[in-house]
Amino acid sequence: MRSLAFAAAVLLATARAQAHDFWIEPSTFHPAPGAMVSVGLRVGQNFIGDPVPRLSAFIAAFSVRQNGKARDVVGSDHIDPAGFLPVDGNATATISYASTGAYIELPPGEFEDYLRVYGLDDVIASRAARGERNKLGRERFYRYAKALITGRDPSAGVTKPVGLAYEIVPNDDPTRRFAPFRGHVLYHGKPLSNALVVALLHGRPSVNLETHSDPQGAITLPLPCPGIWLIKSVHMVRASFFASEDWDSFWASLTVEIPEPEPELKP
Amino acid sequence: MKRRARWAISAVTMLVSLFLAPIGAFASDHADPTDLTDPNANITDLFFFPKGDQYILIFNVRRALTASQPYDLAPYEYRVNFDLTTPTTFDSAEDRARYGGTITTPDRLHPDATITVRLNNNTTLKSITVNGLKNTEKIRTYTGVRDDPFIFPRFFKVNVIAMVMSLPKDAFPVGQHDFMLWGTASKDGAQLDHVGRSIRTQLPRFGIINTTPPGDQLKTLMENKESRDKLYNFFKGNREWYSKVVADLIQPTFQIRKYDLVPDVMIYTDRFPAGYPNGRLLTDDVVAQTCAFGDCLLQEISYIEGGWPRATTNDRPFLDDWPYLAEPWPERPEPAAPTRSILPYIIGIVLAFALVSWAIIELLRRLIIWLWLKARAKPQAA
Numbered sequence: 001m002r003s004l005a006f007a008a009a010v011l012l013a014t015a016r017a018q019a020h021d022f023w024i025e026p027s028t029f030h031p032a033p034g035a036m037v038s039v040g041l042r043v044g045q046n047f048i049g050d051p052v053p054r055l056s057a058f059i060a061a062f063s064v065r066q067n068g069k070a071r072d073v074v075g076s077d078h079i080d081p082a083g084f085l086p087v088d089g090n091a092t093a094t095i096s097y098a099s100t101g102a103y104i105e106l107p108p109g110e111f112e113d114y115l116r117v118y119g120l121d122d123v124i125a126s127r128a129a130r131g132e133r134n135k136l137g138r139e140r141f142y143r144y145a146k147a148l149i150t151g152r153d154p155s156a157g158v159t160k161p162v163g164l165a166y167e168i169v170p171n172d173d174p175t176r177r178f179a180p181f182r183g184h185v186l187y188h189g190k191p192l193s194n195a196l197v198v199a200l201l202h203g204r205p206s207v208n209l210e211t212h213s214d215p216q217g218a219i220t221l222p223l224p225c226p227g228i229w230l231i232k233s234v235h236m237v238r239a240s241f242f243a244s245e246d247w248d249s250f251w252a253s254l255t256v257e258i259p260e261p262e263p264e265l266k267p
Numbered sequence: 268m269k270r271r272a273r274w275a276i277s278a279v280t281m282l283v284s285l286f287l288a289p290i291g292a293f294a295s296d297h298a299d300p301t302d303l304t305d306p307n308a309n310i311t312d313l314f315f316f317p318k319g320d321q322y323i324l325i326f327n328v329r330r331a332l333t334a335s336q337p338y339d340l341a342p343y344e345y346r347v348n349f350d351l352t353t354p355t356t357f358d359s360a361e362d363r364a365r366y367g368g369t370i371t372t373p374d375r376l377h378p379d380a381t382i383t384v385r386l387n388n389n390t391t392l393k394s395i396t397v398n399g400l401k402n403t404e405k406i407r408t409y410t411g412v413r414d415d416p417f418i419f420p421r422f423f424k425v426n427v428i429a430m431v432m433s434l435p436k437d438a439f440p441v442g443q444h445d446f447m448l449w450g451t452a453s454k455d456g457a458q459l460d461h462v463g464r465s466i467r468t469q470l471p472r473f474g475i476i477n478t479t480p481p482g483d484q485l486k487t488l489m490e491n492k493e494s495r496d497k498l499y500n501f502f503k504g505n506r507e508w509y510s511k512v513v514a515d516l517i518q519p520t521f522q523i524r525k526y527d528l529v530p531d532v533m534i535y536t537d538r539f540p541a542g543y544p545n546g547r548l549l550t551d552d553v554v555a556q557t558c559a560f561g562d563c564l565l566q567e568i569s570y571i572e573g574g575w576p577r578a579t580t581n582d583r584p585f586l587d588d589w590p591y592l593a594e595p596w597p598e599r600p601e602p603a604a605p606t607r608s609i610l611p612y613i614i615g616i617v618l619a620f621a622l623v624s625w626a627i628i629e630l631l632r633r634l635i636i637w638l639w640l641k642a643r644a645k646p647q648a649a
């Protein structure tokens with residue numbers, strides 16, 4: 001963790017940044033055993049999102065892992081919520097979504113603004129070094145979203161990567177107790193250092209917690225209060241030589257409900 | 268390519284089965300597919316509402332009845348199940364509007380109490396077995412032919428076989444506010460039909476749960492949703508217009524909708540006034556109410572088959588007192604069953620297809636032989 005900041009301020013103006021966060025928003029984070037949970041996909045800023053209908057053509061994987069078993073999240077195209085799943089409620093379940101890549105072009109100024117907002121300074125530096133600052137931002141973006149559904153018992157599966165190209169993996173099950181969020185940022189299964197990771201609190205868009213991953217990819221976010229949190233990060237790499245785009249970006253998100261602190265025992 | 272071909276074959280297979288499966292079932296609670304072939308098992312209605320210190324339970328079977336006795340009722344067992352303990356909440360306006368409430372643990376639905384009725388062929392009560400309720404000696408029962416109370420033109424001027432029960436409120440546990448109930452019809456131990464909230468299992472997409480206990484229905488619905496969604500997504504995702512047309516045919520009729528993932532039980536709570544979908548009153552225009560929340564098939568049929576304006580009350584007045592259902596319509600012969608069969612047409616089409624296929628293959632075979640002989644002959648000539 002190279003830096004840590006807690007700011008109660010409005011996030012940077014979204015108009016400048018054309019990019020949008022993407023996350024999973026289930027109908028409930030605390031379903032009763034056997035209940036049906038609808039799984040909404042959201043795109044937006046500051047943890048305020050618009051519904052994203054399901055579109056199979058854009059889905060590379062959409063599944064839930066509970067009790068060590070993985071199954072597809074089913075749903076109908078063009079419909080929000082994008083999927084449905086019955087939860088057994090025995091242990092914390094992990095919903096994961098991976099998109100196929102989508103191409104976007106941004107004017108140079110907007111592209112650089114967006115890179116700055118998402119902490120992609122190395123990309124800015126790389127473009128500057130190559131004299132590309134006035135070049136269109138040609139990018140293919142991939143979305144990797146996860147959400148944790150609280151179960152009766154903690155799940156060790158939550159602490160294991162689900163195999164997304166870019167993902168935030170908790171060190172322990174964060175749905176169990178109110179504590180700082182500790183985890184790792186993995187890119188293709190390997191720790192990624194110096195990645196900007198941001199935590200946003202649902203319903204309070206001004207609450208913005210930031211950190212960078214350390215050389216082992218580890219992050220710690222001292223979440224100040226319970227609630228539904230979106231923890232997110234973006235990683236960008238130069239595209240392969242034959243690609244039509246110049247950059248590939250990987251958008252990782254994790255939505256989780258952090259429980260209330262346990263009441264202190266009085267002597 | 269092979270994968271695509273496999274997909275296409277499985278999609279066509281699924282499509283055919285999807286369209287054929289509901290044919291038997293299309294018609295329900297009044298017209299469950301299962302029971303068009305076994306009308307005595309065909310449940311038509313379930314009503315539940317309070318009346319003074321009683322709850323009135325009405326369970327009807329045998330759609331479109333006009334024939335005279337005797338009927339063939341003895342082999343059938345009709346049962347109403349009460350789940351009095353599975354938690355129900357009423358916070359969701361959407362669930363309350365559609366289903367009367369929210370069942371938080373749908374896989375735990377189970378009968379805490381049951382009332383099992385058997386009838387003689389003359390509609391008199393053969394036996395009634397009550398489990399899980401108290402003061403059962405105070406239960407009042409009526410069985411017989413009555414007017415069909417369903418407010419729907421197709422079933423005007425016809426009767427049903429009615430089982431009416433008046434259950435004292437003290438038959439239930441003290442402080443019982445919430446009830447979930449469903450009815451079943453069985454023969455030789457096999458369940459043939461199911462009814463919960465009105466106008467669910469009569470819809471084509473729900474024929475699959477007619478023989479499934481409520482606790483398992485969500486699983487069944489999910490399994491079917493998965494396969495039907497895949498089918499819809501496949502056809503919708505192709506660029507050809509006719510593929511999209513197939514998808515658009517599947518969506519309204521067969522696809523399991525986002526608000527369908529709920530077991531089919533009737534919810535009644537005394538926290539709110541009685542009336543569909545909080546239980547069901549005889550006077551409830553359930554067709555219109557169900558349409559208001561997303562299922563309009565019967566509403567459309569009521570316009571197609573009925574007059575103007577659409578009937579919103581029953582074709583005969585209900586009684587203010589026992590047994591509440593309207594007097595029966597006079598007996599008359601039931602319409603003769605069709606004598607024509609579709610089988611000769613199917614056989615003819617299959618034979619014609621086979622013949623054409625054989626002719627094409629034979630032509631190709633002869634062409635290949637002819638080409639081969641010609642090819643062999645050329646070098647010899649040279």
